[in-house]
Amino acid sequence: MRGALAAGSARVSEMVASLPSPLQNRFHQAKALYRFLSNPRVEAEALLDRVYQESATALEGEEVLVLLDLSPVAKPYARALEGIARVGKDRRPGYELLTALGLDPAGRLALGYAHLVAYGERGFASLPKEVEGAIEAARERLGGVGRRLVYVADRGFDDRKVFGQVLALGEEFVVRVYRDRKLGEG
Incomplete structure (x- = not known):
């Protein structure tokens, strides 16, 4: 590890x-x-749980940025991998990696969530459900008593459900918008 x-x-x-x-x-x-x-x-899950624990204990401070990201993992030569789908701008075969990284004021990073999103996988519900799970897991692993989380994300997370979930947790967010909106439009 x-x-x-x-x-x-x-x-x-x-x-x-x-x-x-x-x-x-x-x-x-x-x-x-x-x-x-x-x-x-x-077991991969046991190794990942240890990484979550070890990295989260290194965070210090009352405020932690939670960087949400969804990145394509291309598998251009794959033909028969479980759950594989077309991802990214190039629409190549692969998966998407959904991550949440914690960043404290001293610049220390912690892994709050990492999951390979397989759109073709049996039982896959939806990307918004995956994002919801990532936010909950990051809050559980990176948050703490007296610690404020600020979620930072790119335009792929410009979604009212994401905003509502973060606000319901009493946290803040900074998300690059996907499209311009008028005030009050949502």
Whole structure:
């Protein structure tokens, strides 16, 4: 996990490259990491929960920005992956990654939410439901007694339901608008 956080990447080769030089025999380290991840006793959710906990405890201050983002993860050569759909401006096969990062005044980051949105997955409800879950999870993981969260998002989150949910939590938001509106139009 240390390699994933240091590299800022899910690529095994980049994780290994971020390790201290005595541990950088890339082939052997990558092989060991693949072996670890393929162990049936290792669950991705448990690893992710640990990342949520460890990174959130590093946050300090009374105000934390929660950066919401939805980014395409293209899988251009994929043909038969579960839940794959057309994503991004190019409409390439892939998924979208919905994340919520906490940022404190000192510049420390914490992962509040990360989920691969698979539009073609059986049981997928809607993107607004996914966003609702991300906001709730970020509030639970990054908020705290006396801590104010300010949600910051791009125009993809310009939605009255998002605004209503954040306001109902007693929090604030800054969202780039998708289109111009007149005051009172909503």
